[in-house]
Amino acid sequence: MVEESAPRTAFVTGGGGGIGSAICQSLSATGVRVAVADLDFKRASDTAKSCEGFPVELDVMQPISLEKAASDVEAEIGPVDILVNCAGWERFMPFVDTDDEFMDRVLEINLAGPMRVTRRFLVPMISRGYGRIVNIASDAGRVGSSLEAIYSGAKGGLISFTKTVAREVARNGITANCVCPGPTDTPLMKEILGEGERADRVLGAIVKAVPMKRIGVPEDLGPAVVFLASDGAAFITGQTLSVSGGLTMA
């Protein structure tokens, strides 16, 4: 008799956002049970409804919030096999116009937050001898991006952090990889660009620069994450995969 293996469990930060929500749907479609973790509980709940997931409130900047979210998820749906760090935040600004408050926020949400969440879930993954970590970085972290100096630094840091964790836990059955979206049509992108003639001009210039002549949609990202989170990707670790229509070929 063939024993049926238990479904895998995923914890997706920023799971209520544009890209995070699409990742939750894609994972769920392959039978993974998904914990949808987001600062915005309404967004998390809406996503969870659409993928039979478990919504949980999480602020990646707050260790107490992280511990509560993590232990609630473990109690409700079991230990986490797959961690997707997708929560992120950004605004366009010349570097010389930024201040420390802005810098702290960008670094906390995009770099320290994912580090904190990774450490929380890595410990039980090591004990169980299995784990898949997929960090959502950005092409900005690979090649830089004007008006995004601190964000680029945070995402570049996330990429090298991921490689180091990948090296440290490779022998424990755990992989860690990054997926880098290019410009993608999400609420974050809309907030960054704003509205009006200038926003249309910037968007037009971005589309022109993309070899595939369009910006991404959240659904472009799900399959890459599903692949890296799968059992079949067991021998792939420390890698960085751009999903950006050819914009970045680094």
Ligand SMILES: NC(=O)c1ccc[n+]([C@@H]2O[C@H](COP(=O)([O-])OP(=O)(O)OC[C@H]3O[C@@H](n4cnc5c(N)ncnc54)[C@H](O)[C@@H]3O)[C@@H](O)[C@H]2O)c1
């Ligand atoms: N949209 C793009 O063009 C683009 C490009 C490159 C990389 N990315 C990255 O993709 C990821 C998803 O971005 P998106 O475009 O879907 O944005 P989004 O704003 O639609 O989603 C981000 C989600 O993160 C949540 N979040 C913000 N701060 C949080 C915190 N402190 N704790 C927990 N959750 C928090 C938000 O509530 C939101 O639901 C981010 O890491 C972003 O940096 C996006």
